[in-house]
Amino acid sequence: MQLVVNGVIAGTMIALLAVGFTIMYMGSRFFVFTYGASYTWAAYTPLLLFNTLPHIISAFIGIVVAIIIGVLLEAFIYSPTRKRGHSTLVLMLASIGAYTVLQNIISLFFGDLTRSVRYWTIQEGYSIFTARITATQLFIISVSAVVLAATSLLLKFTWLGRWLRAVVNDEELAQVVGINVRRTILFATALGSGLAGVAGVLISLDTDVMPTMGFQALLLGVLACVIGGVTSLKGAAIGGLFLGLVQHLSVWLLPTAWQDVILFLILFLFLIIRPQGLLGMPLRKVTV
Numbered sequence: 001m002q003l004v005v006n007g008v009i010a011g012t013m014i015a016l017l018a019v020g021f022t023i024m025y026m027g028s029r030f031f032v033f034t035y036g037a038s039y040t041w042a043a044y045t046p047l048l049l050f051n052t053l054p055h056i057i058s059a060f061i062g063i064v065v066a067i068i069i070g071v072l073l074e075a076f077i078y079s080p081t082r083k084r085g086h087s088t089l090v091l092m093l094a095s096i097g098a099y100t101v102l103q104n105i106i107s108l109f110f111g112d113l114t115r116s117v118r119y120w121t122i123q124e125g126y127s128i129f130t131a132r133i134t135a136t137q138l139f140i141i142s143v144s145a146v147v148l149a150a151t152s153l154l155l156k157f158t159w160l161g162r163w164l165r166a167v168v169n170d171e172e173l174a175q176v177v178g179i180n181v182r183r184t185i186l187f188a189t190a191l192g193s194g195l196a197g198v199a200g201v202l203i204s205l206d207t208d209v210m211p212t213m214g215f216q217a218l219l220l221g222v223l224a225c226v227i228g229g230v231t232s233l234k235g236a237a238i239g240g241l242f243l244g245l246v247q248h249l250s251v252w253l254l255p256t257a258w259q260d261v262i263l264f265l266i267l268f269l270f271l272i273i274r275p276q277g278l279l280g281m282p283l284r285k286v287t288v
Helices: 002-028 035-048 055-083 088-110 135-157 159-169 171-176 181-206 213-228 233-252 256-273
Strands: 126-128 131-133
Touching (some): 002 035, 002 055, 002 135, 002 159, 002 181, 002 233, 035 088, 035 181, 035 213, 055 088, 055 181, 088 213, 135 181, 135 233, 159 181, 181 213, 213 233, 213 256, 233 256
């Protein structure tokens, strides 16, 4: 039961990361590695402001920093590169370079050692059947669920969500009917980076932070996105919960060193058996 509870906690975080990454991918149409940098910078911002501002304010600033990083990179690096007609491979390589720079800036100022932003005493927590869950972990699950629900409503019932769906379905047609594609991509980038920032701030409440944490978060987000179905937000959330449960339940029978191996085996099985993901649309065969 403890493994199930731990899996749900991890799954909600992965779901948050997967939905944010899916939104960014829907707008930009390439794997944005700097998504992991936004996550890391948001987690480290409260550490920087530890003795200056209350934690809730520094956490909010961390989310804003994550959004600013994503928007600035899209406006001044990815968008100009896209206008020059470069392929998605070039964009992805540019994002890898930017991620490396941003990660090394964190290492330069904070060092490579593991750090903690927690200043409160860790308590035993509440009992759920035979498992234990702390107040911090309950807070993480609750906030993640509220943020995911709010994101779903925002994309479903606002004109920004309609713009994003139109650009994803047919970018040229969206331009013809007057939709500002560049502004829509910036909106998707800001929203996705904001979700990465929320995830980074929440995870720092329960675990320690390190400069390389962004790559692991990016990897989990991509895995959940592919398993759930690329461009499917509901599928990304379900894929995140599924990965979290599998990641923790696997240690019931296997050593913890096998956690990442199990995740990649699941990815390979999905790519072979169901490449469109859990909720993705079936791939269409193209005849020449």
